[in-house]
Amino acid sequence: MYASQFDGNAAFSGGGFMPSQTTQAPDHSFSPAKNRDVQALLPLTVKQINDAFLSSDDKSNFVIDGVDVNNVKLVGMVRNRAGRITDVTFALDDGTGRIDCSKWVNEAADSNEVEGILDGMYVRVHGHLKSFQGKRTLNVFSISACSLQLMCMISIPLRRWDFDMKYLAYRPVTDYNEITNHFIESIYVHFYNTRLRKQQSSSMTTQPQMTNLSNTPVKGYQAPIANQYTGQAGGDSWKSLEQMVLDFLQLPSCDSERGAHRDVIAQQLKVPLEKLIPAMKNLEEEGLIYSTTDDYHFKSTANG
Amino acid sequence: MDTSNPSVFVNAELLRLYVGRRVRAVIQVLSEGNGVILGKSTDDNQITVKGSPPFPLSKFVEVIGIADTDKSIRADVWTNFGDSFDTSTFNQLCQFANGEFKHLFI
Numbered sequence: 353m354y355a356s357q358f359d360g361n362a363a364f365s366g367g368g369f370m371p372s373q374t375t376q377a378p379d380h381s382f383s384p385a386k387n388r389d390v391q392a393l394l395p396l397t398v399k400q401i402n403d404a405f406l407s408s409d410d411k412s413n414f415v416i417d418g419v420d421v422n423n424v425k426l427v428g429m430v431r432n433r434a435g436r437i438t439d440v441t442f443a444l445d446d447g448t449g450r451i452d453c454s455k456w457v458n459e460a461a462d463s464n465e466v467e468g469i470l471d472g473m474y475v476r477v478h479g480h481l482k483s484f485q486g487k488r489t490l491n492v493f494s495i496s497a498c499s500l501q502l503m504c505m506i507s508i509p510l511r512r513w514d515f516d517m518k519y520l521a522y523r524p525v526t527d528y529n530e531i532t533n534h535f536i537e538s539i540y541v542h543f544y545n546t547r548l549r550k551q552q553s554s555s556m557t558t559q560p561q562m563t564n565l566s567n568t569p570v571k572g573y574q575a576p577i578a579n580q581y582t583g584q585a586g587g588d589s590w591k592s593l594e595q596m597v598l599d600f601l602q603l604p605s606c607d608s609e610r611g612a613h614r615d616v617i618a619q620q621l622k623v624p625l626e627k628l629i630p631a632m633k634n635l636e637e638e639g640l641i642y643s644t645t646d647d648y649h650f651k652s653t654a655n656g
Numbered sequence: 657m658d659t660s661n662p663s664v665f666v667n668a669e670l671l672r673l674y675v676g677r678r679v680r681a682v683i684q685v686l687s688e689g690n691g692v693i694l695g696k697s698t699d700d701n702q703i704t705v706k707g708s709p710p711f712p713l714s715k716f717v718e719v720i721g722i723a724d725t726d727k728s729i730r731a732d733v734w735t736n737f738g739d740s741f742d743t744s745t746f747n748q749l750c751q752f753a754n755g756e757f758k759h760l761f762i
Contacts, residue, residue, distance in 0.1 A: 397760050402659045447680055448761045449659030474735065488657045528718070528737040532746045539757045
């Protein structure tokens, strides 16, 4: 089958080069930024899914806040649960709306997972968003009651010369703060995708030289962006001294032949020289900055 | 898929805005009797909840129902939230869900 198709094409186009067919597919799948977004598990409200823009092709691609959505996390109450041999269906009501969900039951593990899920229970679901004939449904991968597995490690010395015996105890503890947490997370991700990401992309365009580089300096520059997204400890206020130096040296004012004197950097960043010197040494070793006319003037490698 | 009948996150202050509509609130139970539960809202005011819970209530309870006056809810869904719950974070969420990020909720 494949061979006969190939022969036909070769015969008509007179060679092996068929741009109309071959070039499009790889382009589509080889956009790293898009791939990462597609893989992300997005915390959402049902209202957001209802308002989501459905891109016109029939592959049911949802777009929320400018991001392609496939896999989502929802937290809400189970309604109208109906269990069959091969699947379980229910409506998830998160207070903003209801969405129909289904979970295939293939193995014993699956049936154990859904057995304890009853009407009126608060659950967290991870699933794949689908649209069929205008109806939006969720294909559930995993479902669990809003509870948190508390693991405590108890260490009991048995005998003085013996090693400690460690017991692992798992205890499910219901924690309804997860509901609050989910909605706050949904707000944060919405805020990130609508505001922070735009701000960052606009600040990137004011420094066009950054976008053209594909070596280490760009990675270094982008590190705090990733940090903001995960919302880990510190958040926006976190910025290492190295990053501050790098940001400073990438300002247009430092883009001269000599670069900037380290005393000037210390003065501008309001950090003592003895702290600045090791940070700059690190950056120099990483190849992100280099000394110019003497040992005191530095430039960012990103500025050339 | 149905978003026609949402239940809005409220504290006592926000409850006033939704009389006649469906709301959800977390209360700390203060007293119980005669089909009326007196509770402390997450913004430290008092809310009356009408209805008969189908099970004994824990210290913190989420109620979903219709706001029948500016200080009371006629509840039809009750969920025990246990004996510890972060009310101040929930209260912040109520404010977000009725303020800047209202469009994500109702």
